[in-house]
Amino acid sequence: MRVETVMLGPEKSHYAGTVQNVSELARIAESARQLEAVGFDGITTPEAGHDPYLPLMIAAEHTQTVRLGTNIAVSFPRSPMVTAQAAWDLQNYSSGRFALGLGTQVKAHNERRYATPWPGAPGPRMREYILCLQSIFRSFQNPKEPCYFEGEFYQFTLLPTFFNPGPIVHPDIPIYLAVVNKYMARLAGELCQGIRLHPIATFGYTRDVIIPALEEGARSTGRAREQLDLLGAPFLAVGRDEEAVDTAVKGLRQQIAFYASTPAYHPVLRFHGWEDIGLELNRRISDGKINTIASLITDDMLDEWAIVCTCDQFADQVKKKSAGLFDSILLDLPPEVRADQDWMRQMIGLIQS
Template identity: 60%
Template sequence: MALRVETALMGPDTDQYAGQGQNRPTLARIAELARQMEDIGYDGLTTPESGHDPFLPLMIAAEHTQRVRLGTNIAVAFPRSPMVTAQLAWDLANYTGGRFTLGLGSQVKGHNERRYSTAWPSPPGPRMREYFLCLQAIFKSFQNPDSPTYFEGEHYRFTMLPPFFNPGPIEFPDVPLYAAAANPYMARLSGELCAGLRLHPIATFRYTREVILPAVAEGAQRGGRDAAAFDLIGAPFMAVGKNEEEVEKAKNALRKQIAFYASTRSYHTVLDHHGWDGLGMKLHGLSVANKWAEMPALITDDMLEEWAVISTYDKLVDTIRAKCAGAFDTVTFVLLGETRDDLDMQREIVAKLHQD
């Protein structure tokens, strides 16, 4: 089973998840990493919205790469109007020669209201549906300025595009849309309207097979689309190392990352699916109390096995194939710590995963 493989460009590291500081990217470092990752053989590079804008680094990556696919993983939708997002995506599609993919997510109510100063007037699902439909209408209007396609919904309206403000047709107008999802509604929505789904790593392998995949298939049927052409991108947590000692060290670091995400109430359905009742609210309580350092201890080894790819380098390909079989078409390497700097290991693993 051949897999496409992506990795993050300037993604957050372990200390950031534990509230202990941010990395500070530079233009030169972004360019260097983009060239390195393309040379290693990755099929895609993605940028998160984790303290930095996710679109800006892709301009640098576009300039310093030729082949690799570039995408947001993910940009937060609601703080940006559909037109603002469409203009960014259209220019990146043009500048990359069609290599750009637009990954969007809703984020949660608290972050929208309190961090982004963005209103939360209603449940996010129906608004995301209209957001994607509005984007598609704007893209069609950019490509066909003489015959604009307008959109009017309950939450978003696009009914004006004077020629002066239309960027005009480009060679690669079909911008692939990806929804971020960890729940059935967004999975159905992505199956109905999007090229693919960027699965949040909080979704365990079992949850993906038992909840997400059936929801995608239902959405594809609703939209009259071929589910086989759908690109489900998994981003499983990973704890890897050269030997068992390094793997144990990586597991302890990974607990910080998982505890950070599992504290978010919107993701507690995943925990409840496994019968881990009460864990989510314990983690949430500690996060609200700013006790980030106490949270990782609540993530047990059994939980890690459900969430993560755990392996030494020599068994990593077989472990990834076994965990991802029948679930993902594309896998995103979520590498932390020293594994990010082991370029030879990454080159070997990517090459092997490309093989049938």
């Protein structure tokens, strides 16, 4: 199983209302080198207060083999051409190590945070977005034979030679789609190279809802499930001893409650019979009571969403809970655990084996 991690991801305190930290170029370079050195197969950057593409330029310069990806870049605030140009350059500068992870975000954040129109349902728009991107990539690689796209939401019908970045050695950029619901899972199976599961997708929901939809989408274009990369990102609470795990669980309850309050993610809660809890979480956050939400996440809910254990149990628990579900896994480890590079190197090797 491939093992990825997050660089510049939000810490647990941010889910309780604190702002993001400011990044420094030297820290990005050092972090990228260290994560490659301990054996991670991939390094990803989120769009959580910072641009997801810019840090990967630094990472590309200071690494040699590790794969680099956005986890995820929000699609709709950027036109397909803007996204295509960033992805094309990163693929070129990294010598073919870039994977483009895309997601829609919810309507309120598109309209009110990104100041972006929301002209229709996100699923059909994302379908066109991916098809348009793929047309742009083909046109970049074959300037004399541009491949245009015309849809309901996106039109790409002009690419003068002056504005074409031109062919690159590794033109096949994998597209991963952020997935929580069946529509996006089918779409990814049909058009993409893989999916990036949101952590809110439980192990059971992934098995019974996401994987069948992914397989259905793959069959529609004559592909097998094995040709696609299902990348899981379970919530984690890990520490050196039980006391450290208990402390991690407190922060994790807050993190899960933050995500579970989002109505767009309530199909997962509905699957488990937890929708009433999701509605209450949403009410509390709307009322400014964000510091009261963690108590609603029970131990049974934690077991469905998370890997909770001490460091010495971690690799075994990851393999046990991921068996039959994930082809790759993203591990967003806490700073105190990431600091032990010898442990990380050993743990990654055990999971990869």
